[in-house]
Amino acid sequence: MTAFIQRHGRPPGLGVVLAGHSPASEVYVRNKLKTVAAAGCRAELFRLDATAALDDALALVRRLNGDDTIDGILVQSPLPDAMGAGAEQEVFDTIDPAKDVDGFHPFNVGLLVQKRARLVACTPLGCVELLEREGIALRGKHAVVIGRSDIVGKPMALLLLHRDTTVTMCHSRTVDLPAIARSADILVAAIGRPGFVTRDFVKPGATVIDVGINTLTDRAEVERLFAEGSRKRAVFGEKGSVLIGDVHPDVDEVAGALTPVPGGVGPLTIAMVLRNTVTAAEQRKDGGRAI
Ligand code: NDP
Secondary structure, eight states, X not given: OHHHHHHHSSOOEEEEEEESOOHHHHHHHHHHHHHHHHTTOEEEEEEEOTTOOHHHHHHHHHHHHTOTXXXXXXXXXXXXXXXOTTHHHXXXXXXXXXXXXXXXXXXXXXXXXXXXXXXXXXXXXXXXXXXXXXXXXXXXXXXXXXXXXTTTHHHHHHHHXXXXXXXXXXXXXXXXXXXXXXXXXEEEEOSOOTTOBOGGGOOTTOEEEEXXXXXXXXXXXXXXXXXXXXXXXXXXXXXXXXXXXXXXXXXXXXXXXXXXXXXXXXXXXXXXXXXXXXXXXXXXXXXXXXX
């Protein structure tokens, strides 16, 4: 960071747009701003009211596109329902691709498909970082990705494919999902269903990446999923809610490695926001606009 400041006379700058007051989004945004600022970047929050119109969001993004001290723009999702269906994509499409630290702009998605990505979606990027840092072999291995969203499942599959992994993508219409999942050396769950992946989905010794973040507040659901005396039940007893991934914690007994929730993919995602901010800043400085 010091080198960047010495070269360019200012730190990399990230602008985060938050519309409305969703408690979960407030937490995510606070963590992102804190991490990016702690690393020495300038991190600025731009708030929009919950009643703001789509045009207000688009105008703010265009203003940040034109601000030379802002290298990265991140619009926290979800946007308020009042902005209408399709608002999110329109906002993502409006972000300057050179400042698109979330990697959601179609230009950046296209570059990823062609294996010449500049800015890649932070969550799948964090998952790959985690696999590589842990020394998990990828080449020639079979990965099964459950979930095909634009922000997690699809970019995850592409990143694995580009590392010579053989990838199978699964979704809600996949037939005999547990059997396919059981053939995976690396299993990625990005579904949004608490504890969905159970032991019978997992080949002994497989590496399991749990992307899901689900908050359980229903006692009956907690009691259905977790045995008496378990840690998750204890947390629920204390707080009245408990965080759980898409993978049941019992999978730990059969997997070779399993990312925890909380504390697994989430922090890596935030670290990748920082990395993408610095990448965007360097690319913009090295060649004017990266694109
Ligand atoms: P989406 O809702 O956009 O996508 C969910 C995917 O799961 C869809 O492709 C859907 O299939 C598939 N799916 C749903 N039900 C089933 C089922 N019964 N069997 C097989 N596949 C199913 O979710 P996201 O990708 O945005 O997020 C997934 C999870 O990851 C969520 O829990 C989210 O909170 C979490 N997340 C965590 C992040 C982090 O930083 N750790 C960041 C982003 C997300 P279909 O396409 O057929 O509907």
